[in-house]
Amino acid sequence: xxxxTHRPTVAKIDLGxxxxxxxxxxKHITPNKKxxxxxxxxxxxxxxxxxxxxxxxxxxxxxxxxxxxxxIELRQNGFTEDFLLVMGVTEVRxxxxxxxxxxxxxxxSFEWLEAALPLLNLRKTTNPLRIxxxxxxxxxxxxxxxxxxxxxxxxxxxxxxSLHLEGIFTHFAxxxxxxxxxxxxxxxxxxxxVKSMATRPDMVHLANSAMTLWHxxxxxxxxxxxxxxxxYNPSDLTIPLPYKLKPAFTLETEISYVKQxxxxxxxxxxxxxxxxEGEWLATLPVGYADGWRRDLGGQELLVDxxxxxxxxxxxxxxxxxxxxxxxxxxxxxxMLGENKGEWNNPSExxxxxxxxxxxxxxxxxxxxxRIYNDIKGE
Numbered sequence: 001x002x003x004x005t006h007r008p009t010v011a012k013i014d015l016g017x018x019x020x021x022x023x024x025x026x027k028h029i030t031p032n033k034k035x036x037x038x039x040x041x042x043x044x045x046x047x048x049x050x051x052x053x054x055x056x057x058x059x060x061x062x063x064x065x066x067x068x069x070x071x072i073e074l075r076q077n078g079f080t081e082d083f084l085l086v087m088g089v090t091e092v093r094x095x096x097x098x099x100x101x102x103x104x105x106x107x108x109s110f111e112w113l114e115a116a117l118p119l120l121n122l123r124k125t126t127n128p129l130r131i132x133x134x135x136x137x138x139x140x141x142x143x144x145x146x147x148x149x150x151x152x153x154x155x156x157x158x159x160x161x162s163l164h165l166e167g168i169f170t171h172f173a174x175x176x177x178x179x180x181x182x183x184x185x186x187x188x189x190x191x192x193x194v195k196s197m198a199t200r201p202d203m204v205h206l207a208n209s210a211m212t213l214w215h216x217x218x219x220x221x222x223x224x225x226x227x228x229x230x231x232y233n234p235s236d237l238t239i240p241l242p243y244k245l246k247p248a249f250t251l252e253t254e255i256s257y258v259k260q261x262x263x264x265x266x267x268x269x270x271x272x273x274x275x276x277e278g279e280w281l282a283t284l285p286v287g288y289a290d291g292w293r294r295d296l297g298g299q300e301l302l303v304d305x306x307x308x309x310x311x312x313x314x315x316x317x318x319x320x321x322x323x324x325x326x327x328x329x330x331x332x333x334x335m336l337g338e339n340k341g342e343w344n345n346p347s348e349x350x351x352x353x354x355x356x357x358x359x360x361x362x363x364x365x366x367x368x369x370r371i372y373n374d375i376k377g378e
Contacts (some may be wrong), residue, residue: 001366008254008330009286009368012337013046015054016374017246021229022058028243029216029223034203035059036083038226039074040066045361046230046249047370049077054374055229056081064224068094071103085132085167087224089142095129096122104130104166108142110153113163120162131157132167132203135193137186139173147196154197167203167221168194175210176235187218210234213242232357236347247345249361250337251368254330255303257283258323267320268312275311280323282308284333287317291364292335295353303333305340336360 026035037060038044043051052063052074062083065071068090075084085104095116098105100123107113113131120129133153136143144150150168157165170190174182187206194204206220209228227234231247261267261275275281284301288294297314300307301321308321321333336344346357 003369004285004290004367005369007285008252008256009284009290010252010371011045011364011368012250012252012371012373013050014246014248014250014375015050015372017231017248018046018051018054018229019058019374021231021245021248022055022060022225024243024245025212025223025225025228026059029212033220034061034083034205034222036062036064036085036205036222036224037229038064038208038224040064040070040087040226041362044227044230044358045364047372048073050370050372051230052077052079061222064226068098068103071098072101075101075103087132092116092119095119096124099123099127099129099162100125102127102130104132106134106142106169107131107153108134108144110144110149110156113153113156117160117162123162128162128164130164130166132169133165133201135168135170135190137170137172137189137193138182139171139186141171143170144193147193150193150196151198154199158198165201167201167205168197169203169205171208172206172211175208175215177210177214177239183215191219208234214239227358230361232345232361233347236350236357247337249346251335251364252337253284253286253333253335255282255327255333256285256318256329258326258329259283260326266312268315270313273312280326281311282321282323282327282331282333284319284321285317286335286368287315287319289316289365290368291360292319293360293363296349296360298352299344299349301333301335302339302342302344303327303331305342307342308333 037055039048039052042048064085066088071086092115134143136145157163203221205222207223212223231245261279263277265275267273294314297310300309306324311320311322346360350357
């Protein structure tokens with residue numbers, strides 16, 4: 001996809017805020033816990049490689065991604081850190097590549113392990129395949145579920161030098177405050193599964209951002225920090241953050257056209273919005289092809305500290321807002337972030353839409369250029 005470098009719609013990413021957030025989280029976790037930066041989905045829309053560089057400068061202990069291609073991208077960009085974990089299910093055919101690249105891999109079934117073993121003979125190095133066993137304690141996504149399965153899995157790994165059972169982990173379904181009973185149930189099951197193993201793996205981990213923020217006392221060797229590292233509340237507005245974080249993402253554009261309307265003039269597809277007499281309307285060069293979804297059409301954007309509602313439906317490449325007065329073409333408009341003391345937070349928008357802030361951030365498309373600075377960490 002071509003990036004829109006010849007228009008004023010940009011995402012500004014504050015790497016200083018990301019480093020500040022990492023240091024803030026580090027202050028609030030047990031000193032001996034490893035801190036792993038989750039940079040999947042192109043760093044939650046912020047840019048995986050620049051974010052990983054900032055996280056590295058902040059002293060993280062490793063990285064987590066969702067798919068193998070994301071791990072390869074980091075390796076190709078010079079990230080030689082010993083710990084790099086792919087947390088999603090990978091294709092068995094790629095086991096030699098993962099072993100040679102020193103990439104840790106999630107394994108969620110015994111069958112996958114059996115199929116992988118003969119393919120490891122194709123390795124170019126002597127590296128063993130570094131395995132993290134996923135166990136399903138209540139998320140219902142991937143992983144083994146019984147002590148018998150875990151014990152058989154461990155025994156199989158122990159028999160083969162090309163397999164190194166480096167870790168075991170789980171993921172919590174309600175760590176963001178929705179159901180503490182479910183959290184406790186999952187934690188109990190996870191401890192039982194780990195206890196059933198003959199040898200405790202080097203890394204036993206369970207903490208995503210929500211677990212890190214609100215259940216730091218749970219026993220874990222590492223915390224996998226995703227949305228909190230970017231400065232956002234994993235529960236959106238359900239429960240407040242226990243300490244301050246700084247949002248790193250700002251989405252800005254500029255007014256491209258201004259007009260004054262007459263009573264009954266219609267705006268956008270479907271002619272659903274009718275203007276009032278004398279209403280000032282501005283057109284902005286951004287739309288749903290940039291990730292500003294049509295159902296974000298009910299939101300207010302920020303101009304000169306004023307909250308300006310979107311009028312009519314969001315188009316593919318443009319949208320219209322109502323202004324309190326006439327502003328010149330080129331006036332800055334803040335879609336996400338701060339403008340003269342007013343804030344547009346993706347978490348607040350998400351609550352209104354019945355989704356989560358993650359989706360809004362990840363949805364800003366590649367057509368929007370990312371501009372990097374380092375200011376809020378000072």
